[in-house]
Amino acid sequence: MGRGRGGKSRTQRKHFQQNRENVWKPPRPESLPSPTNLFDIQNADFDHYYKDQNIVSPEEWDSFMQLLRTPLPAAFRINSSSLFHADIRSQLENDFAPDLQSMVDEGDEEDAIKPLPWYPDNFAWHSNFSRMQLRKNQALKRFHEFLKLENEIGNITRQEAVSMVPPLFLDVQSNHIVLDMCAAPGSKTFQLLEILHRSTKAGSLPGGMVIANDLDVQRCNLLIHQIKRMCTANLIVTNHEAQHFPTCYLKTDCDIMGPDQRTSQLLFDRVLCDVPCSGDGTLRKAPDLWRRWNTGTGNGLHNLQISVAMRGLSILKVGGKMVYSTCSMNPIENEAVVAELLRRCEGSVELVDVSSELPQLIRRPGLKRWKVCDKGESLVSCKEVPKVRRSVVLPSMFPNGGSYRDIDCNGNCDVNGHSEDGVETVENPVMHEFAEEVSEFPLERCMRLLPHDQNSGAFFIAVLQKQSPLPAIVVKTRKEVDNQQVESVNRGNEDVQALQINPSEITHEEVCEQDSEDNKNEPNTADSKLSPVIDEESDSKEAQEPRNVDNIANVTPSKRKLQIQGKWRGVDPVVFFKDEAIIKSIRAFYGIDEQFPLDGHLVTRNSDTSNVKRLYYISKSVKNVLELNFSVGQQLKITCVGLKIFERQKSREGRSVECAFRITSEGLPLILPHITKQILSASPIDFKHLLQYKNIKFADFVDAKFGEKAANLMPGCCVVVLGEGNKTAEAFQVNESSIAIVCWKGGASLTVMVTSIECQELLERLLMRPNKVTEKGSSKQEEEPSNNAEDVEQESNGNSQDVEAA
Numbered sequence: 001m002g003r004g005r006g007g008k009s010r011t012q013r014k015h016f017q018q019n020r021e022n023v024w025k026p027p028r029p030e031s032l033p034s035p036t037n038l039f040d041i042q043n044a045d046f047d048h049y050y051k052d053q054n055i056v057s058p059e060e061w062d063s064f065m066q067l068l069r070t071p072l073p074a075a076f077r078i079n080s081s082s083l084f085h086a087d088i089r090s091q092l093e094n095d096f097a098p099d100l101q102s103m104v105d106e107g108d109e110e111d112a113i114k115p116l117p118w119y120p121d122n123f124a125w126h127s128n129f130s131r132m133q134l135r136k137n138q139a140l141k142r143f144h145e146f147l148k149l150e151n152e153i154g155n156i157t158r159q160e161a162v163s164m165v166p167p168l169f170l171d172v173q174s175n176h177i178v179l180d181m182c183a184a185p186g187s188k189t190f191q192l193l194e195i196l197h198r199s200t201k202a203g204s205l206p207g208g209m210v211i212a213n214d215l216d217v218q219r220c221n222l223l224i225h226q227i228k229r230m231c232t233a234n235l236i237v238t239n240h241e242a243q244h245f246p247t248c249y250l251k252t253d254c255d256i257m258g259p260d261q262r263t264s265q266l267l268f269d270r271v272l273c274d275v276p277c278s279g280d281g282t283l284r285k286a287p288d289l290w291r292r293w294n295t296g297t298g299n300g301l302h303n304l305q306i307s308v309a310m311r312g313l314s315i316l317k318v319g320g321k322m323v324y325s326t327c328s329m330n331p332i333e334n335e336a337v338v339a340e341l342l343r344r345c346e347g348s349v350e351l352v353d354v355s356s357e358l359p360q361l362i363r364r365p366g367l368k369r370w371k372v373c374d375k376g377e378s379l380v381s382c383k384e385v386p387k388v389r390r391s392v393v394l395p396s397m398f399p400n401g402g403s404y405r406d407i408d409c410n411g412n413c414d415v416n417g418h419s420e421d422g423v424e425t426v427e428n429p430v431m432h433e434f435a436e437e438v439s440e441f442p443l444e445r446c447m448r449l450l451p452h453d454q455n456s457g458a459f460f461i462a463v464l465q466k467q468s469p470l471p472a473i474v475v476k477t478r479k480e481v482d483n484q485q486v487e488s489v490n491r492g493n494e495d496v497q498a499l500q501i502n503p504s505e506i507t508h509e510e511v512c513e514q515d516s517e518d519n520k521n522e523p524n525t526a527d528s529k530l531s532p533v534i535d536e537e538s539d540s541k542e543a544q545e546p547r548n549v550d551n552i553a554n555v556t557p558s559k560r561k562l563q564i565q566g567k568w569r570g571v572d573p574v575v576f577f578k579d580e581a582i583i584k585s586i587r588a589f590y591g592i593d594e595q596f597p598l599d600g601h602l603v604t605r606n607s608d609t610s611n612v613k614r615l616y617y618i619s620k621s622v623k624n625v626l627e628l629n630f631s632v633g634q635q636l637k638i639t640c641v642g643l644k645i646f647e648r649q650k651s652r653e654g655r656s657v658e659c660a661f662r663i664t665s666e667g668l669p670l671i672l673p674h675i676t677k678q679i680l681s682a683s684p685i686d687f688k689h690l691l692q693y694k695n696i697k698f699a700d701f702v703d704a705k706f707g708e709k710a711a712n713l714m715p716g717c718c719v720v721v722l723g724e725g726n727k728t729a730e731a732f733q734v735n736e737s738s739i740a741i742v743c744w745k746g747g748a749s750l751t752v753m754v755t756s757i758e759c760q761e762l763l764e765r766l767l768m769r770p771n772k773v774t775e776k777g778s779s780k781q782e783e784e785p786s787n788n789a790e791d792v793e794q795e796s797n798g799n800s801q802d803v804e805a806a
């Protein structure tokens with residue numbers, strides 16, 4: 001299966017050399033779009049706005065614009081948690097890089113593919129082909145197929161290069177509790193989890209965890225799909241407005257919490273605040289944005305971005321770090337937001353200087369001066385904003401911030417000559433001469449990544465560190481304060497929660513009340529959503545009530561009760577699985593050692609615990625958060641949690657098996673080192689045959705001893721590990737790099753329970769490791785074993801991807 005360099009046929013190479021269409025060329029001026037296309041990829045307002053903002057020097061403008069109009073080269077990351085990360089890196093370095101380079105015109109300076117110099121361990125790669133080129137160019141087919149397959153399997157993730165940067169500045173450690181506030185579709189969540197798992201050994205889990213949140217349920221599903229490609233039990237996916245991310249606070253007797261703090265209040269060591277933005281940094285990837293671009297989009301998002309980031313800072317631990325990022329170049333969504341955060345936090349948050357980190361990443365300092373554009377007018381100070389535009393153009397958009405109230409206190413007339421009631425008065429031209437404002441904050445510590453610096457998209461990143469609790473903010477009614485700004489501060493500050501009524505909670509409770517009205521004729525709706533943890537573990541009513549009720553529940557007691565009963569309609573409940581008999585049978589059947597805790601670490605999404613189909617494994621950190629969430633009345637709306645590890649399975653012929661639950665493919669890497677029964681080591685040739693033929697009779701194995709051992713297993717699920725070199729099914733040690741598959745032991749054969757695509761990938765990977773599968777074991781090896789997939793039936797629905805052969 002010649003996948004290596006030599007695998008390419010001569011004809012194909014010739015084809016390359018002759019057919020210029022197929023030769024990749026770096027973008028040149030003559031390859032720029034024709035004038036018709038150009039019409040689609042320019043926008044006069046864009047030019048005017050960014051020239052005015054001085055985001056690049058006038059000398060650079062043309063090269064900046066030229067690159068913005070050139071399709072974005074594809075980039076991808078090798079997933080460091082993949083079993084095959086080293087093989088893939090070596091394949092890229094030694095096979096694809098030279099192979100693709102040979103197709104490039106002589107004299108071209110750009111590498112066809114190359115590792116991104118600033119990304120650790122050569123795990124991120126830049127290709128000089130756009131996604132379109134990869135899809136359309138026949139010569140790139142092999143590389144494109146490779147990217148597609150590895151992406152699907154989860155060995156790589158296709159991701160824009162600049163989008164990989166924010167998690168690298170977050171300084172995540174394996175024990176950190178991390179919040180990804182606007183997480184979908186999840187590329188950065190994936191990175192965060194990889195970093196978290198970086199130094200954990202096979203079979204163990206890091207102490208930390210990630211909560212990945214997104215407002216959009218469908219996008220949450222994309223994220224879940226992404227993350228399923230990795231083996232992690234340290235993730236909770238939630239579905240909230242990030243600016244109203246719930247308070248999970250359990251007031252305890254010793255409220256100044258010591259070591260128990262983590263289980264009493266959900267605060268984060270790290271927060272990634274990758275907010276919704278106008279996205280003009282992705283123009284190269286999404287050229288349709290050219291037509292839609294206008295200054296109103298950024299202006300319209302500014303306040304939401306502040307609210308989300310303020311909420312992030314308020315639930316960040318003191319000493320913790322938050323990265324604020326956007327894929328926009330607009331200072332209103334970037335520096336203006338960061339400046340406003342610093343202003344509101346009054347010294348309790350520092351903008352961190354990270355200029356010495358990732359030195360090979362080319363970045364530019366944040367701006368200290370910028371202008372606000374409204375209705376085509378360029379404004380340098382909030383004093384210039386006409387009253388009628390004040391609900392749209394906020395003081396926080398300007399470098400010095402300010403307040404409309406202060407302006408009004410100094411005279412009733414705004415600079416455009418509008419009187420208090422909005423009637424136009426005579427203009428005073430002198431009043432127009434406002435000096436350009438310069439921010440007092442060290443915004444040069446922010447980072448701007450621009451397309452023409454390293455042939456990428458654009459991104460903005462700021463690293464913030466919380467130095468002390470945020471200042472207490474006196475609650476004011478809406479009418480008393482300057483438009484929306486103070487409202488979002490009130491929403492945001494966890495540190496002063498006792499002072500305030502959180503408007504988001506009230507809104508939500510109103511929704512719940514509505515839900516509960518809708519449900520009143522449905523028996524047991526509320527009960528079915530009650531956590532069995534509360535049912536089973538808390539016999540006193542007090543234990544069911546969140547104890548931090550002084551701030552919210554006292555204000556709206558009836559609504560609080562509704563929240564505790566039937567929350568999150570439409571979302572499956574999270575239920576701790578406590579069926580001791582089943583847990584015992586699983587432990588005994590697979591001989592799972594005691595180092596692998598099951599009690600309290602298994603959850604289901606089915607409140608009918610007698611009919612559970614799937615069991616999800618959760619880390620200790622996730623367990624703590626779930627327990628806290630139950631204690632505080634299920635504030636978190638959880639769409640996904642844990643790692644699917646066991647799935648109910650029965651024999652097709654109705655034969656009884658001792659353990660009703662099989663191990664899933666995705667859960668196998670975690671549990672593998674802890675299994676002592678139902679596990680065998682196969683010789684490379686038998687392992688290969690299993691992947692090839694999916695079902696092999698015991699008598700047909702090349703290694704007869706292995707066949708015998710397989711026949712002696714208990715009927716049901718089992719695990720087959722690839723044995724080393726010439727060693728066969730004798731004693732073996734599972735380690736970090738063990739390759740194993742889930743199988744089913746039937747009456748006369750073993751059946752593989754792995755998807756076809758995973759079988760294909762495994763086979764190809766093994767063939768690339770020649771020692772593993774080429775030794776001659778016996779003359780039987782070339783015979784095709786009889787294929788008779790018997791005796792296994794997938795009982796569960798929907799998620800049946802594990803069973804291919806059945």
Ligand SMILES: C[S@@+](CC[C@H](N)C(=O)[O-])C[C@H]1O[C@@H](n2cnc3c(N)ncnc32)[C@H](O)[C@@H]1O
Binds near residue numbers: 184189216241242275
């Ligand atoms: C820039 S994207 C995030 C990209 C993501 N961090 C990644 O790396 O894959 C912004 C996300 O914010 C979500 N979003 C928009 N408004 C939100 C809000 N108020 N709260 C939470 N998420 C929101 C959108 O659904 C979108 O998925």
